[in-house]
Amino acid sequence: xxxxxxxxxxxxxxxxxxxxxxxxxxxxxxxxxxxxxxxxxxxxxxxxxxxxxxxxxxxxxxxxxxxxxxxxxxxxxxxxxxxxxxxxxxxxxxxxxxxxxxxxxxxxxxxxxxxxxxxxxxxxxxxxxxxxxxxxxxxxxxxxx
Numbered sequence: 001x002x003x004x005x006x007x008x009x010x011x012x013x014x015x016x017x018x019x020x021x022x023x024x025x026x027x028x029x030x031x032x033x034x035x036x037x038x039x040x041x042x043x044x045x046x047x048x049x050x051x052x053x054x055x056x057x058x059x060x061x062x063x064x065x066x067x068x069x070x071x072x073x074x075x076x077x078x079x080x081x082x083x084x085x086x087x088x089x090x091x092x093x094x095x096x097x098x099x100x101x102x103x104x105x106x107x108x109x110x111x112x113x114x115x116x117x118x119x120x121x122x123x124x125x126x127x128x129x130x131x132x133x134x135x136x137x138x139x140x141x142x143x144x145x
Contacts, residue, residue: 011066015139017132019073020110022081023089024061025054060085063092069099069139073128075108099139103131 022028055061070093074086086102093100105124107114112124 013068014141015069015071015136017071017073017135018089019128020075020078020081020112021072021085023085024058026051026058026061027082027085027088060089060092063089063096063098065096065098067093067096067098069101069135071101071103071132071135073103073105073112073131075105075110075112077107077114078110080110101135 070089072086072090074081074083076083086104090100090102105112105114109115112128
């Protein structure tokens with residue numbers, strides 16, 4: 001939802017990091033998610049009955065020229081949110097000349113790991129944390145004072 005706030009509230013939101021985040025809710029299998037309580041509460045009922053609301057909740061479909069900088073991080077093997085979702089929002093942001101950084105995690109799943117085994121170290125997440133800190137330090141005005 002941070003991506004939606006970024007495209008909807010650009011004067012309020014100064015920077016957005018979206019990791020493995022859905023960006024176009026109209027491209028999901030509606031029959032498979034009709035019992036999804038989170039989307040149902042956002043849409044006001046079964047998502048398949050509220051496609052117009054899903055359109056409004058989809059950052060990719062609501063990008064305009066005045067958006068904050070975005071850092072999109074997504075794994076190419078995401079089993080929950082297809083990688084194409086990330087590619088689509090990056091393309092939409094770039095079409096509006098937005099400042100967007102696209103970090104592709106080759107072979108990464110929804111948790112950005114290349115396997116489903118419990119992590120044996122935190123190198124990946126330490127690197128992502130460093131990247132996030134650098135991104136926010138660069139783009140948040142009160143951190144640059």
